[in-house]
Amino acid sequence: MKRTEFIRTTMTFATATALTPLASCNMDKKKIGAEVEPPMLRKNWAGNYIYKANNLHEPETVEEVQVLVKKLKAQKALGSCHCFNNIADSPMNQISTKNLKGVLGIDEEKMTITVGAGTKYGDFAPELHQKGYALHNLASLPHISVAGACATATHGSGVANGNLASSVAGVELVTGNGDIINFNRDTDQDMLNAVVVNLGALGIITKVTLDIEKTFDVRQDVFQNLTLESLKTNFDAILSGGYSVSLFTDWQNEVVSQVWVKRKVDDQTQDLGSDYYGAKAADRNLHPITELSAENCTEQMGVPGPWYDRLPHFKMGFTPSSGKELQSEFFVPRERALDAILALEKKKEQIHPQLMITEIRTIAADKLWMSPCYLQDCVAIHFTWKQNPEEVAELISMIETELEPFLYRPHWGKLFSTDPSLLTSRYDKFHEFVAIAEELDPKGKFKNDYLNLNIYI
Structure with missing residues (x-):
């Protein structure tokens, strides 16, 4: 399907206030790994995209994520539904990270905070401030999940400020085999650079460690x-x-x-x-x-x-x-x-x-x-x-x-019609990224229409 056709045919219409930020989509809770009837139409936050995945799963723990990943075939992590395209959709199953939330620890020596992948920035920022710390930057709205924002290189502003993913010091990832791998800058900065902006291609991020600084x-x-x-x-x-x-x-x-x-x-x-x-x-x-x-x-x-x-x-x-x-x-x-x-x-x-x-x-x-x-x-x-x-x-x-x-x-998370060959030519590490994706997801469980069009070309 041509890009312009995708933009036209995947839009639905919502009636609400213009430029109103929001962060969640309509999701029915499912038992782990259970096959369910197709849910009511589920849309992204803006209402322009209807998810095609029939099954939505909402694990409570990392162990439950592992069980799902091992059992299910085609699947995709779903964050706060803030993307405007099909990057978080799947032919069959979506695994919501919304219950993988909360502050898991603050390391005052390393100046980092670890949170569950589904945690929204607005959920923990006040607590972080009360403890005397801050993140280097935030996006224009705080109702987005940490893992999803980093996976798509979402950003704030500032000539000296990198995007939100640039503050990631480590991630915990469930791979296509259901295994857990931790990537952090202390052991392999280059691999961390490869997996942080991952487009959902490498697995399901379950924890994220972020740099912090003194509050301001x-x-x-x-x-x-x-x-x-x-x-x-x-x-x-x-x-x-x-x-x-x-x-x-x-x-x-x-x-x-x-x-x-x-x-x-x-x-x-x-x-x-x-x-x-x-x-x-x-x-x-x-x-x-x-x-x-x-x-x-x-x-x-x-x-x-x-x-x-x-x-x-x-x-x-x-x-x-x-x-x-x-x-x-x-x-x-x-x-x-x-x-x-x-x-x-x-x-x-x-x-x-x-x-x-x-x-x-x-x-x-x-x-x-x-x-x-x-x-x-x-x-x-x-x-x-x-x-x-x-x-x-x-x-x-x-x-x-x-x-x-x-x-x-x-x-990556908004609407574009760029030819895939042109798009991938703009990324010096594109082929290395694809090789890592195929290694971490050998059965292609996390592939979807978006990745097949833009990455696996």
Whole structure:
């Protein structure tokens, strides 16, 4: 099936608030290994994809995961259902990690925390802060599972901040044979680099160990109406002006509608004033889409708060519900990002009618084999679309054509139509990764349509 056909035919429609973050899907609990009747339609969080796996299993322990993996044939780990494509689907069985959660230990000497794979960042961040520690960064919403976020190289922002997977110090993996293997940087950093961003191809991650650091506070200042001319002149300075910076644009009027600047707070932190490279300070909390209520957004207006309540765009305590959106995202080398943005600016009249908002963020280089930021600092251009699959499919294809000269890499968990041979050519370690996948999953239990199209080509 062609990529554009997949985008069109796998969309369903949900009725709910635009750009509302959420983290769970409708899942019925199944006994370990039991064959069950096909459940009610289960969708990803945005409602655009219906899972095709007939059986859903929800093990309570790692040992139960091993039993399932040994017994079942085609199977796939399912996290918080936040991907927009079929990466977490299976022809037969999904194994939810939602019960493999909680803090399993904090090593103050090594400065690490170990959590169950299904743990959502928002579940343990406050506790970590109370103990005096922090993670280096968080994604725009905290309702995503640790293992799933790392497996797809999900990220926050910041010129010096790697994606969430870059903080992984170790993982516990159940392989296709049902065996447990632990990978950690103390014994083999190169293998850890191979398995962290794993796309679900290597097995089921059951535990993740993350680097931590001393806790810190963050203030968040928002500015409006940054001109395109100022962005062109001050691109690096604007994106480097905080610990984490996000640009939001609807590609209209040659203006970036909002600039979110998140900065660590210490004795040297000064007020940014009312002007940020020509953008004017907001006089109230804002939603990334200015017309929407900011009720669910994290506190702005320069009010300091703990890292976990400022680095995300959306509040930890907000209970998410159905969304009605599609998402795609493309990473380009940072040194070529401004030219890539200007290329898309020329297509604004095509983009705008189907767009909710575009977010532009920076991510530091890493050494993770299948990360879009492998050995290159990147700028990610993210599109939140209206849920109109026919029109969006055409736009994604057009955007990929425009970004082709800039050697883009798409986000693994969002919508893209990149030719598989082109996609895999962008990853220097692609063939080594496939060899490891075939070694850890010799019977192909974790293969699915997504991997057969993108990886096993």
